[in-house]
Amino acid sequence: MELKGAHILLKMLQEEGVDTVFGYPGGAVIDIYDALMEAGDINHILVRHEQGAIHAADGYARASGKVGVCLVTSGPGATNTVTGIASAYMDSIPVVIFTGQVPTALIGNDAFQEVDIVGITRPCTKHNYLVKDVRQLARTIKEAFHIARSGRPGPVLVDLPKDVINATAQFKVPGEVRLKSYNPTYKPNIKQLNKVVDLIQKAKKPVIFSGGGVSLSHGHHELTELARKAQIPVTSSLMGLGGFPGTDSLWLGMLGMHGTFRANMAVSECDLLISAGVRFDDRVTGKVDEFAPHAKIVQIDIDPTSIQKNIPVHVPVVGDCKISLSQLNSLLDKEDLSGVEDQRKSWLDQIEQWKETTPLAYKQGDVIKPQYVIETLYDLTKGDAIIATEVGQNQMWAAQYYHLKEPGHFITSGGLGAMGFGLPAAIGAQAGAPGVLVVDIAGDGSIQMNIQELATAVQYKLPVKVVILNNGFLGMVRQWQELFYERRYSSTKFVHTPDFVKLAEAYGATGLRASKPEEVSAVLAEGIKCEGPVIMDFIVEPEESVYPMVPAGAPIKKMLLV
Amino acid sequence: MTEKRHLLSILVDNEPGVLSRITGLFSGRGYNIESLSVAETVDPSISRITMVTKGSPMIIEQINKQLNKLINVIKVSDLTGTKYVQREMALIKVNARSEHRAEILRISDIFRGQVVDVGVEHFTVKVEGDTEKINAVLNLFKPFGIREIARTGGVALPRENK
Numbered sequence: 001m002e003l004k005g006a007h008i009l010l011k012m013l014q015e016e017g018v019d020t021v022f023g024y025p026g027g028a029v030i031d032i033y034d035a036l037m038e039a040g041d042i043n044h045i046l047v048r049h050e051q052g053a054i055h056a057a058d059g060y061a062r063a064s065g066k067v068g069v070c071l072v073t074s075g076p077g078a079t080n081t082v083t084g085i086a087s088a089y090m091d092s093i094p095v096v097i098f099t100g101q102v103p104t105a106l107i108g109n110d111a112f113q114e115v116d117i118v119g120i121t122r123p124c125t126k127h128n129y130l131v132k133d134v135r136q137l138a139r140t141i142k143e144a145f146h147i148a149r150s151g152r153p154g155p156v157l158v159d160l161p162k163d164v165i166n167a168t169a170q171f172k173v174p175g176e177v178r179l180k181s182y183n184p185t186y187k188p189n190i191k192q193l194n195k196v197v198d199l200i201q202k203a204k205k206p207v208i209f210s211g212g213g214v215s216l217s218h219g220h221h222e223l224t225e226l227a228r229k230a231q232i233p234v235t236s237s238l239m240g241l242g243g244f245p246g247t248d249s250l251w252l253g254m255l256g257m258h259g260t261f262r263a264n265m266a267v268s269e270c271d272l273l274i275s276a277g278v279r280f281d282d283r284v285t286g287k288v289d290e291f292a293p294h295a296k297i298v299q300i301d302i303d304p305t306s307i308q309k310n311i312p313v314h315v316p317v318v319g320d321c322k323i324s325l326s327q328l329n330s331l332l333d334k335e336d337l338s339g340v341e342d343q344r345k346s347w348l349d350q351i352e353q354w355k356e357t358t359p360l361a362y363k364q365g366d367v368i369k370p371q372y373v374i375e376t377l378y379d380l381t382k383g384d385a386i387i388a389t390e391v392g393q394n395q396m397w398a399a400q401y402y403h404l405k406e407p408g409h410f411i412t413s414g415g416l417g418a419m420g421f422g423l424p425a426a427i428g429a430q431a432g433a434p435g436v437l438v439v440d441i442a443g444d445g446s447i448q449m450n451i452q453e454l455a456t457a458v459q460y461k462l463p464v465k466v467v468i469l470n471n472g473f474l475g476m477v478r479q480w481q482e483l484f485y486e487r488r489y490s491s492t493k494f495v496h497t498p499d500f501v502k503l504a505e506a507y508g509a510t511g512l513r514a515s516k517p518e519e520v521s522a523v524l525a526e527g528i529k530c531e532g533p534v535i536m537d538f539i540v541e542p543e544e545s546v547y548p549m550v551p552a553g554a555p556i557k558k559m560l561l562v
Numbered sequence: 563m564t565e566k567r568h569l570l571s572i573l574v575d576n577e578p579g580v581l582s583r584i585t586g587l588f589s590g591r592g593y594n595i596e597s598l599s600v601a602e603t604v605d606p607s608i609s610r611i612t613m614v615t616k617g618s619p620m621i622i623e624q625i626n627k628q629l630n631k632l633i634n635v636i637k638v639s640d641l642t643g644t645k646y647v648q649r650e651m652a653l654i655k656v657n658a659r660s661e662h663r664a665e666i667l668r669i670s671d672i673f674r675g676q677v678v679d680v681g682v683e684h685f686t687v688k689v690e691g692d693t694e695k696i697n698a699v700l701n702l703f704k705p706f707g708i709r710e711i712a713r714t715g716g717v718a719l720p721r722e723n724k
Contacts, residue, residue: 122583123590127633130579147633181575181636305627308620 001172005134005165006035009098010042012141015173018069019043020060020431022053026073027113028100031165045431045460048452050077052424054084055450057095059425061088062411063386064432065218067149068095074102075113078159079120083418085155086124090415091239092216094153096144097125103163104132118159126154134167139174146177151184152303153216184302188319188327195315196274196298197331203272203296205347206232209255212239212414213277213301215407219322220244223276225329229337231344233351235263237278238399239414246383246403252351253360256284257550258396261559262354264550267292268557269350276300277321280310281415282552290555300324360400361562362544368517370394370469370540374401376521377439377467380528385437386411388426390446391419392476394469396546398441408433420449423466427453430462437465437528444470444497454507457533465527466535468500471542479545483560504535513537565616567596568642569718570625572611575634576602583632584611593617593625597650597715608636612717641718648718651690653678654700657707658685669702684709692716 003011009032013021020043025033036044047053050072057068068088072081078099088095102111118130127147129140137160144156200206214223214236220243227234227250234244235252244251253260255267267273273295278284285291288311299307300317307316317324362371374397377385383403388411389395395412404410411429413421426440440447447468457464469475478492504511510530514523520538527536548559574580581600588595596614603610615625622640629638641648658666663685670677670687673695679686689699693716700708 118579119582122579122586179633182633303631305624305631309624 001170002168003171004031004035004168005137005160006032008134008137008169008171009141009160009165010035010039011171012138013042013069014039016141016145017066020045021069021071022047022056022060022428023071024050024053024073024077026077026100028074028102028162029071029160029165031162032071032098032100032160045456047424047456049450050080051084051420052427052450052453052456054081054088054095054097055421055424056428056431056453057097058084058088058093059388059411059428060432061093061095062425063408063429065408066432067145068093068428069098070095071098072100073113074100074117075115078115078117082120082124083416085121085157087413087416087418087421088155089124089126091413092153092212093155094148095155096148097155097157099157099159101130101159101161104161105163107161117157121157124155125157128157128159130159130161131164132161134164134169137164137169138171142174143177143179147182151182152213185318186302186320186323188300188317188324190327192315192317193324193328193331196317196328197335199272199296199298199315200230200232200274200332201335204343205270206230206272206274207252207266207270208232208234209236209267209273209275209278210234210240210243211237211276211278213321214240214243214325215277217277217302217320217322218407219276219320219325220407222322222325222329224248226325226332229329229332231340231348232274233266233348235259235267237281237284237414238412240278241399241410242404242407245405247405254399256556257286257552258400258546258548259556260360260400261358261548261561262351264548264556264559265354266351268555270295272296272298274298274300276325279306282310285310286550286554286556290557358561364517366517367541368514368520368538370397370471370538370544371401372517373467373469373520373524373538373540374398374441377524378402380521380524381437381439385409385439386429386433388412388422388429388438388440390422390440390442391417392443392446392474393479393546394441394443394446394475396476397469419446423447423450423464424453424456426464426466427457427462430457430464431460440464440466442466442468443475444468444472444494444500445474447500448498451503454504454509454533454535458508461532463530463532463534465533467524468535468537469540470497470500470537471540471544472497473542475544476546478543482543482545483549484551500535500537509533509535511535511537513539515539565618566622566642567614567616568622568640569646569648569716570613570615570629571639571641571718571720572613572629573603573636574609574611575636576607576609577634580609580634581611583634584629587628587632591624591628593621599715599717612715614716639720641720645721646718647721648692648716649690650693650696650714650716651688652696652699652711652713653686653688654703654711655684655686655709656703657683657709659683662706666703666706669699673699675699
């Protein structure tokens, strides 16, 4: 069948099971948009800024478990996606980005809206392509989706020159992708797993440290089984939240710079640390030399580069987290674990004691505390909402006070920490999980970085709820200035902030506000009940800080507490 | 940890942009490239990159893994500590006034060098060998005044079992 490039692209999207595309048209992709008019089974969501498109595709991927797709034009359209691509890359999120490009004859001529996006995104994509021949198009798209979703997932960019889109070629669905140089290791080495079994049986004070890799591999059931079977308490990175039930008695809370006291203490004291799907980011380890100093460290990861990158590991296991944890469980089933409850008792008692003496805490007074807003949101939604966050204090309080039940329910720019992520990601998540309550927890700073996407939410009837913890500051930077720069608040106070209630109304959404603690619950309840998108503006304590806090570069045991 | 020199032989897809992916990986992560040489292999769809890099064992392990992670990298072999043959070539333009010409030719002969260009006041000598040999020639030529040098990076292949 002879088809135009634009139609080959759409055929391949259908072939890959894509039903939603987030994008923004322009000269270089006008022919793709023309073809989209007839592609009834692909729902195109027109964003208001290309950064919104890539974050939405990312949020969609996390909430649905499918590959997110984003389509933008050449030049500025392409460069506007770079922040979102870098964020997806850091968090290993499968997205495929299609960018328009000037015709091949003009490439390199500094043509209008030309940019070398393949060059620009080389270090922040898992892989990228410039398609120079329409006959390669179908195969390239097939490879792009394969690479994005397999192994350690990540963003893949496909650059499409305008003449390639308009040229025709014989179309046949390409066969299975076989790349001689790409073959991720899913199955772990059984010898290594046997060492882990041995260590688990000998350990007196073990801890499991789970990360984004557990969620990405859907290994949460296997993780929970392991923890309960061997009575091992679980902590996680920011990206790992939701991989283990946040209400389980073995749950320690998050680890690291703003981790709980008991999680940081447990890791500092443990004799065995079983990590799965984590990369030991500096926000988690603090001072590397004093991280888990008494522990034998096991690291399970599908990406060999994650292993031993930041900290020395005793037992490396290269493999998919779900498969590895499941095999580990089977091996443990052959062992006698009857004494494990007694064996762990003093360790679990110690942890319980840390929890009692030093819990997460704040004092609710006359002014609304941001933590109180999130706790109330948790109570009202019983932990069933999908939570997207912006970046900064709002993100940390969300991580601390919203107890998650399952993966794909905490959508946050963890590695890159890109402000402006939350609202478009929430919109994408809502498109990927219709009928589920999606809440974006925001600050008054980061919400203004992509506020224009409220128009997208209204247009497509994606009823996301935005909770703004409005403190009039860029709170996390202010907190650092308070603690480490003698309260010299350089450029962190917003002298002018828009009226978010009016702004919501101007966009055709609903705006609500709470200024007193007694209004919080009613405003949240009303906001959740409202049919369409809602902004809830909570006027909170301006100088509240996130605690515990480990100063950058200090050991995680050295926490500043409330 | 001590830094050590490593000789890597990397097979890659012979495609535009692949070298840039590799050098970008090195610059982006702060690794060192001491020398680099690239050319097609017997299979024209594959190129061989021979690279000398330097780092602690942990860094070298990362370099190895990060290279393998690139989709276009087919195979990475660290030849350091294995049996291999390595060659490098240098063109050396050395001052050669009449009183030194015989001496320069003698040194060149000792190292099986070859004069590839002659002028009234210079020779250009071609020398091949491993890195140490070329460094030795350069040292001996230095007193005469070296005008210019062009060195290829090293190329290497593992030795076969005999």
